[in-house]
Amino acid sequence: MLLFNESAVFRVNADSCMLEKLSFSAEARDAWISKCQRILPSASGAFLTLVADMARPMSAYAHGETLVWRDAGATLQTLALVAELFGLGFCPLGLLGNEVVSALPSAEQLLAVGAAAIGLPVQD
Numbered sequence: 001m002l003l004f005n006e007s008a009v010f011r012v013n014a015d016s017c018m019l020e021k022l023s024f025s026a027e028a029r030d031a032w033i034s035k036c037q038r039i040l041p042s043a044s045g046a047f048l049t050l051v052a053d054m055a056r057p058m059s060a061y062a063h064g065e066t067l068v069w070r071d072a073g074a075t076l077q078t079l080a081l082v083a084e085l086f087g088l089g090f091c092p093l094g095l096l097g098n099e100v101v102s103a104l105p106s107a108e109q110l111l112a113v114g115a116a117a118i119g120l121p122v123q124d
Contacts, residue, residue: 001075002100004033004047028103036115039093045119049097050075051104052111065111072113079116089121 001012002022009024036047050072057064076092083090097112104110 002049002051002097004029004036004049005045006033022104025103028099032097032100035099036093036095036117039095040091040117042122043089043091043117043119044122045089045117047093048079048116048118049100049112050114051097051101052113053106053109054111055109068111068113076114076116079118083118087121088118090116090118092116 003010003012003019009022009029010019011022012018013020032049033047037043052068052072054064054068057067061067080090080092093115095115097115101107101110101112
């Protein structure tokens with residue numbers, strides 16, 4: 001999972017439970033944030049992009065993509081539940097994030113599987 005905000009891009013390293021700052025081009029970051037903001041203009045917070053490394057599932061399963069798509073849906077659902085628990089706003093964006101994947105190293109084995117916004121809820 002990648003977290004985008006106005007100044008940086010972070011990768012969630014699930015193996016070490018850490019956030020790692022990525023060297024990501026400002027142009028690619030700003031273009032992605034702009035695309036997300038066109039869908040959800042009042043969002044303030046971070047944009048999440050789910051990216052799957054297809055090397056593992058494809059080495060173990062004949063049709064590993066189906067498992068990755070199911071996991072992506074379950075991950076978005078879990079993030080929505082946890083965001084609600086902590087009083088945060090959460091909205092899946094209906095985007096995949098192919099633009100983000102093309103800007104990453106090893107892009108040929110990566111698959112963009114979803115995007116969402118998370119942050120403080122909009123106050124009326």
